[in-house]
Amino acid sequence: KAGVTQTPRYLIKTRGQQVTLSCSPISGHRSVSWYQQTPGQGLQFLFEYFSETQRNKGNFPGRFSGRQFSNSRSEMNVSTLELGDSALYLCASSLRGDRGYEQYFGPGTRLTVT
Amino acid sequence: SQQGEEDPQALSIQEGENATMNCSYKTSINNLQWYRQNSGRGLVHLILIRSNEREKHSGRLRVTLDTSKKSSSLLITASRAADTASYFCATDAGTSGSRLTFGEGTQLTVNP
Numbered sequence: 001k002a003g004v005t006q007t008p009r010y011l012i013k014t015r016g017q018q019v020t021l022s023c024s025p026i027s028g029h030r031s032v033s034w035y036q037q038t039p040g041q042g043l044q045f046l047f048e049y050f051s052e053t054q055r056n057k058g059n060f061p062g063r064f065s066g067r068q069f070s071n072s073r074s075e076m077n078v079s080t081l082e083l084g085d086s087a088l089y090l091c092a093s094s095l096r097g098d099r100g101y102e103q104y105f106g107p108g109t110r111l112t113v114t
Numbered sequence: 115s116q117q118g119e120e121d122p123q124a125l126s127i128q129e130g131e132n133a134t135m136n137c138s139y140k141t142s143i144n145n146l147q148w149y150r151q152n153s154g155r156g157l158v159h160l161i162l163i164r165s166n167e168r169e170k171h172s173g174r175l176r177v178t179l180d181t182s183k184k185s186s187s188l189l190i191t192a193s194r195a196a197d198t199a200s201y202f203c204a205t206d207a208g209t210s211g212s213r214l215t216f217g218e219g220t221q222l223t224v225n226p
Contacts (some may be wrong), residue, residue, distance in 0.1 A: 004156075007189070031212060033212055033213075033214070035214075035216075037154075041214035042212075042216060042217075042219070043202065043204075045213050045214060048213060051122070053167060055117050055215045056212065058213070064146070065143055090156060090157065092157075092214075095211055096199050099134075102147065102159050103147065103159065103204075103214060104159055105156045105157035105158070105159070106122060106156050107155055107156040108154075108155065108156050110154075
């Protein structure tokens with residue numbers, strides 16, 4: 001099976017712009033989660049989607065949003081970008097996302113905000 | 115906030131030696147997963163251990179879990195230079211769905 005894929009892999013944006021990142025989960029996986037990784041804060045949970053519904057949400061401002069499509073692919077959007085949004089954004093997929101199921105991560109999207 | 119804390123923060127060993135990394139957490143968990151990350155790339159899933167399990171093996175990896183002490187350890191035996199990476203533990207304590215809380219990671223360097 002193909003792994004989790006994320007596009008684009010690298011992105012450079014200017015403050016104030018918005019950005020959309022895409023994640024395709026492993027075939028058959030219905031849960032998709034997003035994480036932000038920065039040197040200062042480490043890995044932080046953004047949100048999780050299951051069957052097109054947001055099931056869990058982390059402590060991020062409303063500028064961060066996401067959605068999941070019927071084929072389980074997910075997108076996350078960040079509006080009004082700030083310098084502090086520069087990070088590696090990781091997507092993870094899981095068969096169901098419930099306890100006991102492994103989370104498999106994609107290669108990430110490296111976002112740089114200038 | 116980070117629930118898990120890895121110890122040590124950095125570890126440097128010679129090829130062939132064993133590497134042990136520890137992870138502590140604060141709340142009750144459903145399961146604990148260990149991941150490897152090479153140079154800011156994606157996370158590679160290594161092993162998942164459930165809260166009712168005490169030990170698990172996968173190839174050269176051995177993971178233990180002590181829920182009474184809220185701690186876990188990852189042992190890599192016969193280390194190789196290719197094992198050089200950051201290692202993270204992640205706990206899942208949610209009541210529904212998934213929400214992993216990661217530790218700060220241990221940077222392992224295996225010298226050839």
